Amino acid sequence: MMIESGVMNITLEYAKDLKSGDWFAKQDPYCILRVGGQTFRTHTAKGGGRNPVWNETFRVNIMDENDVSLDIKDEDLGRDDLIGNASFSFSRARHVGNDRQEVAVFRPKSRKQHGFVSVSLKWSPHRVLVGMSQQHPQWAAAHFGGTLQQQICYVIAKAPRCQQQAAGVDDTSPLVYGNGIYQQQAQPPHLAAGQIAQAVVYQPVFAPLAATNKINATTE
Structure with missing residues (x-):
């Protein structure tokens, strides 16, 4: 069955209770969002620590993609550390027109949950x-x-x-x-x-x- 194409407004609102790897200062988290072959980046929440706020919306052209992967990173002077990974689906938003999810964030090595990201979705078919x-x-x-x-x-x-x-x-x-x-x-x-x-x-x-x-x- 062919999935209808359209535009998905994805709003990354905030995260809570993330794992912090900085001992002497608050971490500076940002998100990298991947949908099919498209990649997007939020601004860096300077000093956001374990509870960063982004409130950033991306208008994403969607054909048959239904899943999103999310990397949360800490911006550093050297290499940016990976705080955690998350993923979520467009299924409900495509069905009813909108959705809000608290998406679990998992640590990259242990795969233990450590916090969540609040995501808001709005669907507009072509x-x-x-x-x-x-x-x-x-x-x-x-x-x-x-x-x-x-x-x-x-x-x-x-x-x-x-x-x-x-x-x-x-x-x-x-x-x-x-x-x-x-x-x-x-x-x-x-x-x-x-x-x-x-x-x-x-x-x-x-x-x-x-x-x-x-x-x-x-x-x-």
């Missing part, structure tokens, strides 16, 4: 966003930024190339391939050089092109 933007373009521009032409498109790997050409798709156009946000590329990044993309059903995803809170996992 069919709703598309309908709203078509009926209220000024509302869409005010809430999501840019014109319809500047807003992000999804590419769903479904249609054969003949349908792609019939739809008038330009392979070199600066669109989005897969679930992440990429700059202009001649083909989807998951394909080796020379392969032809078996893709293309386009759906507008009303989010600004600039994703300032998106990071590359290799830069952690």
